[in-house]
Structures are given as C-alpha cells and as structure tokens.
Amino acid sequence: MKQKSILTSALLASLLILAGCSLAPTYQRPETAVPAAYKEAPAADPAVGEQWKLAQPSDAVARGEWWQVFGDATLNELEQQALAANQSLKAAAARLGQARALEKNARAALFPQVGVGFGPTRQQPSPASQGLPADADTSASTLWRGQATFAWEADLFGRLGSAADAARLDAERDEALFRSTLLSLQADVAQAYFLVRELDGLRALYADTVKLRQETLQLFQRRYDAGDIGELELARARTELASAEAEADGVTRQRAVAEHALAILLGKTPAEFNLPPQPIVRLQVGVPAGLPSALLERRPDIAAAERAMAAANERIGAARAAYFPRLNLTGNYGYESARLGDLFKTASRTYVLGPLVGTLLSLPIFDGGARAAGVERANAAHEEAVANYRQAILQAFKEVEDNLAHLRILDNQNAAQDRAVSAAGRAAQLSHIRYREGAISYLDVLDTDRSVLQQQRVAVTLDGERARATVNLVRALGGGW
Numbered sequence: 001m002k003q004k005s006i007l008t009s010a011l012l013a014s015l016l017i018l019a020g021c022s023l024a025p026t027y028q029r030p031e032t033a034v035p036a037a038y039k040e041a042p043a044a045d046p047a048v049g050e051q052w053k054l055a056q057p058s059d060a061v062a063r064g065e066w067w068q069v070f071g072d073a074t075l076n077e078l079e080q081q082a083l084a085a086n087q088s089l090k091a092a093a094a095r096l097g098q099a100r101a102l103e104k105n106a107r108a109a110l111f112p113q114v115g116v117g118f119g120p121t122r123q124q125p126s127p128a129s130q131g132l133p134a135d136a137d138t139s140a141s142t143l144w145r146g147q148a149t150f151a152w153e154a155d156l157f158g159r160l161g162s163a164a165d166a167a168r169l170d171a172e173r174d175e176a177l178f179r180s181t182l183l184s185l186q187a188d189v190a191q192a193y194f195l196v197r198e199l200d201g202l203r204a205l206y207a208d209t210v211k212l213r214q215e216t217l218q219l220f221q222r223r224y225d226a227g228d229i230g231e232l233e234l235a236r237a238r239t240e241l242a243s244a245e246a247e248a249d250g251v252t253r254q255r256a257v258a259e260h261a262l263a264i265l266l267g268k269t270p271a272e273f274n275l276p277p278q279p280i281v282r283l284q285v286g287v288p289a290g291l292p293s294a295l296l297e298r299r300p301d302i303a304a305a306e307r308a309m310a311a312a313n314e315r316i317g318a319a320r321a322a323y324f325p326r327l328n329l330t331g332n333y334g335y336e337s338a339r340l341g342d343l344f345k346t347a348s349r350t351y352v353l354g355p356l357v358g359t360l361l362s363l364p365i366f367d368g369g370a371r372a373a374g375v376e377r378a379n380a381a382h383e384e385a386v387a388n389y390r391q392a393i394l395q396a397f398k399e400v401e402d403n404l405a406h407l408r409i410l411d412n413q414n415a416a417q418d419r420a421v422s423a424a425g426r427a428a429q430l431s432h433i434r435y436r437e438g439a440i441s442y443l444d445v446l447d448t449d450r451s452v453l454q455q456q457r458v459a460v461t462l463d464g465e466r467a468r469a470t471v472n473l474v475r476a477l478g479g480g481w
Contacts, residue, residue, distance in 0.1 A: 024317025085267025147334020298478025
C-alpha cells in the first residue's frame, strides 16, 4: 500500500513537471541586413556622431498628432473627424476585439471546465441484457440526476500553453495591424486633403487665365469691329478662351472626385461634406538631417510581421506535442434517485472520477503521417513568417529612402521651376509689349502666355507633390520623426 502511494505521488509530480514543459523552439528574432545609414539622408553631423542604432521594438510608442506639424487648422479638424467616424478603422478595431476574444478562449483551455445539470432519464432494459427469456416482461424506470461535471486536460508537453501563447501573439499582431490601419488612415486623409488643395490652386490659376482670356477677347472684338485686325486673330482669341474654360472644367471635375474621396475617409457621404476652396501653399516642413534608424522601429507593419513570426514559432511546439500522450481528467459528483423526492438525500449521492468516455492517457500509435505533416506545416508557416518579416523591413527601408529622395530632389526642382515661372512671366510681358508695338504677331503672344500657364501649373503640381512626399515620409517612419 505504501509503495502504491509512493508511485502515485511520483506520477503526479511527473505530470506537474511535464505540464510546465514546452516543445516550441527557443524564439529568436532573425538577423536582418541593415545599412549603416540612409542612402538619401544628409550625412550625420560629426559633432553629433553616429546616429544609427540597433532596432528595438517600440511600435506601441504614442505617435501623437503628427499632422499638426503642417500648421493647418482645417487638416487638424479633418483628422479628428476621420478618427471618430471612419468605418475601416472601426472594422479594424472590431478585428482586434475578435483576436483578443480568441486569446481568452485559447487561455481558457488551460483551466478546468465545470458544469451543472439536472433532469430525468427514462429507460427500459431489454430482457437479454438482464439474462431473462425473450418474452420476459421488463418494466421501464425513471432515474433523476442532479450533478456537477468536471473536465480538465493536463497541459503535458506545453501543447495548450503553446496554443495560448500563439493566440496572445496573434492578438498583439492584430493590435499592430490596427495601429497600421490608424496610421494609414491619418496619412490618407492628409494625402487627400493636400490633393484637394493642389486642385484648388490649379482652379485659381485657371480662373485667372480665363479672366485674362475674356478680357483679351473683348479687346480683340472691339478692334475687329473697328477694322484694326482680321477675323483670324479674333478666332484665335476665342479658341484660347474656350480651351482655358475646358481645362478649368477638367480641374473642377477632378476636384469634385477628390473631395468625394476625402468625405468617405471621414465617414461621411459626399452630399454631407463640403470643403471650401483654398489653394495650396508650399510647405516649409523640413526633414532633420541624419534621421536615426530607430524611427523604423515605430512601424506597426513590422511589429505585426514580428508577432506573426513569434506566433508561428509557438505553433511548432503545439504540433510537436502531438507525438506525446494526452492526459484528460473527467468526473462528476451529485445525486441520482428513482424518485424525485429522494434525489437530494444522503443515500442518493454518487460520483465518478476518471474518464467518462475513452481512457485517461491517450497516444496515437499510427496516424498515417498526420502528426508529421502537422509539424512540417508549422515549420513551413514559420519560415513564411520569417520571410514576410524580412520583406517588411526591406520595404520599410525602400519607402523611407524613396521619400527622402523625393524631398531632396524636390528642393532643387522647386528652385528650378520658380526660375522657369519667373522667366516665362518676363517673356510674356515682353511679347505683349512687342505685340502692341506691332513687332510680332498675336500668335507669338499666345505661345508665351501658354508657356506661363504651363510653368505655373507645374509649380502648383510640385507643391502638391512636396506635400504628399512629406506625408509619405511620415507614414514610412511609422508616424513622425
């Protein structure tokens, strides 16, 4: 008897030790090749020293209202409206809620499941089951039961724990994806806003052009009526006016579509939203020299990829645990009686301790390779997650470099375009003077006026590209710098 007690204690101790084991590989974040500095960033100040450091996850760091660096009160208000009403953001928040619920569900498998039940069972045994003749009369009976049930699977070899940890990491991944959706929404609102402002700038430019063409046509009409010019010059003036009006309508159409897109980002129908026109102005937001690589740590998509990789690592442990025994403890305790009035008497007590169905310990011997396939799938899923993580880092570097290059080159392009606008304007002034002196034809005047309009359009477009590149850089850096 004593020896049996010792064996039982030893078995229980062994089970408790095994319940704390995990077969998941030791998680290590894979190494990734990173450059010593951004290619497109200005060199670090020697007085400051090296500004690059090894990455540490900080995607949970609050970004703050980064769009306020643009100093635009209207944009600030639109961002707040989008955060409150955008439906895609609400859907992302709901997905995060689902992931957290799944985590709780997976964690619940680690704890005993207890339930209660009450009800009658009506049964009539067969004569054969009672060892009676086939024509014997067996009477039916009713058995009342009121009992509590208990079921628990010991977490041998960490199968349940690995599954719960994987669910937790999945929830953290979805939280990072929610932040990614949030950042994308903020950037999309800013992008759409600056596009509308760019089109407002073009509309203002065409409004001035149409007004100038109308005044020119009126002048030419008077000169034609007076016999000073021929019909050809009058027709050219009408053509230029109609062309400017058509192009102005085209910009107005683009502006309407852009405003509708912005309304949807704000969670509104286009009919509910109207943005008063305001031409874009050149942004003066500068990017500091020597951006540290730590800013890439803030990118939520990289954090999501890393958490997906960690979850895949835990699922390898759960798949490996299928090779080892599973221990299921079940039982019930309660009362049963043939009469309802006797159900809760002391003599009606009953209990069962042990597996109600099946065995206490179970281990598949032959499964046709199902367990091996499960482990192979878990390993392949982990390899996929590692590749996705490294690709997310490469994509992040590309996006930062792209937008640093955009802004660096746009500085030179804006300066050159300003000179082009100034030179075109001067050429137009001179052509008008020479036309009034009779030295050139009106066709030459039209050419110089078209050149002014074209250069001004390019200048406005570059201002819009600068604004969008700045927003894209903020997005690439994870929401600020």
